[in-house]
Amino acid sequence: MNDDIKRKILALLDQHRIMTVATLRPDGWPQATTVGYVNEGLTLYFLCGLDSQKANNLARDNRLSLTIDDDTADLMAITGLSMAAHAQAVTDRAEAEKVLRMLPLKYPEAKPLPMKMPEPDEVRIFRVTPAVISVLDYTQGFGHTDLVTC
Numbered sequence: 312m313n314d315d316i317k318r319k320i321l322a323l324l325d326q327h328r329i330m331t332v333a334t335l336r337p338d339g340w341p342q343a344t345t346v347g348y349v350n351e352g353l354t355l356y357f358l359c360g361l362d363s364q365k366a367n368n369l370a371r372d373n374r375l376s377l378t379i380d381d382d383t384a385d386l387m388a389i390t391g392l393s394m395a396a397h398a399q400a401v402t403d404r405a406e407a408e409k410v411l412r413m414l415p416l417k418y419p420e421a422k423p424l425p426m427k428m429p430e431p432d433e434v435r436i437f438r439v440t441p442a443v444i445s446v447l448d449y450t451q452g453f454g455h456t457d458l459v460t461c
Contacts, residue, residue, distance in 0.1 A: 312459045317353075319446055320459070323379060323392050324350045328417040332357065332398075332439075333376045334368035341376075342368060348379075348439075349413040353461065355439040356401070356410045358429075366400075366435040373397045375439065380447070389449040398437040406438075407431035 333343040344365055346357040355377075359365045369375065375398050380391025401407045411428050415421070446457040 316457055327379050330377050330379045334365055335372050349417055353441055358434045358436045361435050369398045387449045391447045393445045394441045395443040396439045396441045398439050401436040401438050404431055407436050410436050
């Protein structure tokens with residue numbers, strides 16, 4: 312991966328905070344869900360309920376696909392990311408606590424939460440490691456993508 316494309320990926324990750332993740336249900340159907348995320352470089356983190364469908368799906372098969380983008384009125388200004396990735400449950404308490412501290416930083420304009428942040432043992436936190444990243448950038452032409460393997 313060259314430096315220019317990596318900078319573009321990191322900029323897109325840093326300017327967004329919501330992604331759609333798709334996991335595989337037991338019956339083989341994909342399940343897409345919107346979640347908040349934080350990232351350290353190309354590593355993404357999200358959390359969900361301990362026994363959520365996402366957590367159960369990923370316990371069976373850790374592959375996931377995700378998209379990160381936003382809505383724009385200008386068709387030729389569409390940019391975004393899609394990834395094929397692997398998700399691993401975070402089991403190290405220090406790493407989990409770090410992720411939980413990072414989450415509110417993605418929302419600097421938000422009012423304080425009406426409840427306390429969950430403790431690491433109250434949620435399932437996943438570390439997402441990309442395998443393939445598709446960088447969508449219509450400013451370079453309709454449907455233009457750069458495909459990067461990690």
